[in-house]
Amino acid sequence: VKHLYKLYYWPGIQGRGEFVRLALEDAGVPYLDVARQRGKGHGVSELHRLMRGRALTIPPFAPPFLGVGRLVIAQTANILHYLAPRHGLVPSAEAARLHAHQLQLTIADLATEGHDTHHPISSTLYYEEQQEEARRRAPLFRGVRLPLFLGYFERVLQRQGGRWLLGTRCSYVDLSMFQVLAWLDYAFPIAMKGLAPRIPRLLSLRKRVAARPRIAAYLASPRRLPFNEDDLFRHYPALDDR
Amino acid sequence: VKHLYKLYYWPGIQGRGEFVRLALEDAGVPYLDVARQRGKGHGVSELHRLMRGRALTIPPFAPPFLGVGRLVIAQTANILHYLAPRHGLVPSAEAARLHAHQLQLTIADLATEGHDTHHPISSTLYYEEQQEEARRRAPLFRGVRLPLFLGYFERVLQRQGGRWLLGTRCSYVDLSMFQVLAWLDYAFPIAMKGLAPRIPRLLSLRKRVAARPRIAAYLASPRRLPFNEDDLFRHYPALDDR
Numbered sequence: 001v002k003h004l005y006k007l008y009y010w011p012g013i014q015g016r017g018e019f020v021r022l023a024l025e026d027a028g029v030p031y032l033d034v035a036r037q038r039g040k041g042h043g044v045s046e047l048h049r050l051m052r053g054r055a056l057t058i059p060p061f062a063p064p065f066l067g068v069g070r071l072v073i074a075q076t077a078n079i080l081h082y083l084a085p086r087h088g089l090v091p092s093a094e095a096a097r098l099h100a101h102q103l104q105l106t107i108a109d110l111a112t113e114g115h116d117t118h119h120p121i122s123s124t125l126y127y128e129e130q131q132e133e134a135r136r137r138a139p140l141f142r143g144v145r146l147p148l149f150l151g152y153f154e155r156v157l158q159r160q161g162g163r164w165l166l167g168t169r170c171s172y173v174d175l176s177m178f179q180v181l182a183w184l185d186y187a188f189p190i191a192m193k194g195l196a197p198r199i200p201r202l203l204s205l206r207k208r209v210a211a212r213p214r215i216a217a218y219l220a221s222p223r224r225l226p227f228n229e230d231d232l233f234r235h236y237p238a239l240d241d242r
Numbered sequence: 243v244k245h246l247y248k249l250y251y252w253p254g255i256q257g258r259g260e261f262v263r264l265a266l267e268d269a270g271v272p273y274l275d276v277a278r279q280r281g282k283g284h285g286v287s288e289l290h291r292l293m294r295g296r297a298l299t300i301p302p303f304a305p306p307f308l309g310v311g312r313l314v315i316a317q318t319a320n321i322l323h324y325l326a327p328r329h330g331l332v333p334s335a336e337a338a339r340l341h342a343h344q345l346q347l348t349i350a351d352l353a354t355e356g357h358d359t360h361h362p363i364s365s366t367l368y369y370e371e372q373q374e375e376a377r378r379r380a381p382l383f384r385g386v387r388l389p390l391f392l393g394y395f396e397r398v399l400q401r402q403g404g405r406w407l408l409g410t411r412c413s414y415v416d417l418s419m420f421q422v423l424a425w426l427d428y429a430f431p432i433a434m435k436g437l438a439p440r441i442p443r444l445l446s447l448r449k450r451v452a453a454r455p456r457i458a459a460y461l462a463s464p465r466r467l468p469f470n471e472d473d474l475f476r477h478y479p480a481l482d483d484r
Contacts, residue, residue, distance in 0.1 A: 057401045058341040058408075061348045061394050073340045075347040082340060098315045098324060099300040105317040106303045112354065120362045121375065122382035133362065133375050140364035152303050159299045166300075 006067035183233035248309035420451035425475035
């Protein structure tokens with residue numbers, strides 16, 4: 001019996017749920033975006049019920065999580081590691097799957113460090129309450145950590161032949177790389193313009209992913225929410241100056 | 243052909259490498275801690291060679307990484323996910339392996355947030371250069387995020403029967419939970435004393451892990467490095483006051 005995938009993520013932002021959406025969209029797999037639906041068994045209350053209630057013996061700590069029949073699994077990279085081999089989103093050899101997961105977890109680290117530029121003190125405070133510290137963190141992210149991460153991925157891409165991060169076909173890692181590059185460009189346009197000459201392969205990978213028919217259709221659909229200042233990456237000009 | 247595992251991690255600290263060491267030690271699997279050895283093909287230079295050199299098509303971004311013959315994989319949770327089913331460190335059912343990985347990634351998130359209490363601005367600066375911001379971040383970690391994480395793991399443990407985080411036997415996730423609790427107790431003794439009444443099951447799990455014969459032998463050996471102020475968790479009294 002095939003189950004309809006249920007994706008649980010905060011509505012209103014792309015967030016970490018977007019890594020999962022891009023994978024499902026590219027594979028052409030139908031899914032239900034639970035918190036964006038209304039009615040019983042849907043909406044944000046359903047996320048809270050699964051996280052805080054007694055329904056699950058291993059509840060998720062935080063969204064995104066994926067429901068497959070009675071199985072509910074959390075942690076973005078874990079979800080992708082589960083989905084990918086089932087939908088042709090990763091090469092089948094074990095070494096390639098391990099390397100895909102390794103790269104995905106490194107993308108997750110980059111996303112967290114990027115997020116923390118606007119929340120260096122705590123996720124429990126608003127940006128406005130930690131603006132001063134954010135202005136100290138952001139230049140070190142833009143100037144040191146971001147070039148380190150992107151230089152790494154550019155090097156991997158080069159060694160893989162320059163087209164995809166894992167061999168000869170697009171994998172879920174390429175979709176996630178696209179997402180991070182899109183976010184970075186939104187949040188740090190000045191910094192990214194400065195870095196562009198050093199990451200030609202990544203920028204061309206980004207275009208290649210955006211041009212994939214199902215991804216292009218998704219990006220043009222209302223399912224793709226606009227970037228905004230509640231999301232993981234936010235455009236605060238003060239954090240992208242100089 | 244069975245290969246001798248090679249663990250690559252910074253010498254001098256427990257760090258994220260410790261999660262892998264505890265798994266290998268508990269399973270009684272021999273391994274070579276490459277950076278702690280001397281001579282050609284060993285030492286910290288070997289870590290740098292694999293990360294920065296041309297030897298690998300998918301190099302690691304950062305330690306720890308594990309060498310198994312010609313395969314080199316990075317990202318702590320990925321390494322454990324690979325090792326665990328091969329050495330009886332996780333139940334064999336797929337759902338249990340996915341949940342183990344989910345919990346491990348959540349432990350990794352907690353470890354990163356804990357580390358960032360003393361490095362809120364950047365890992366590229368010294369603690370002394372971000373002490374003021376650290377004093378703002380630490381109380382929010384101790385007072386809000388830490389109780390949230392530990393309350394979550396306590397709840398999971400309770401629902402699993404109170405003994406192990408995944409069913410009826412000790413898994414690698416329990417070993418990692420032990421490690422995080424030991425670190426937290428070292429870094430935040432006052433905060434942890436205050437939290438103790440709310441996490442009785444976790445504290446008893448910690449003792450249960452420490453009493454496992456191979457873990458006890460490891461902890462008493464010179465292979466277990468002492469806690470110190472270069473490590474992921476550090477004891478700075480200023481970050482544990484009130």
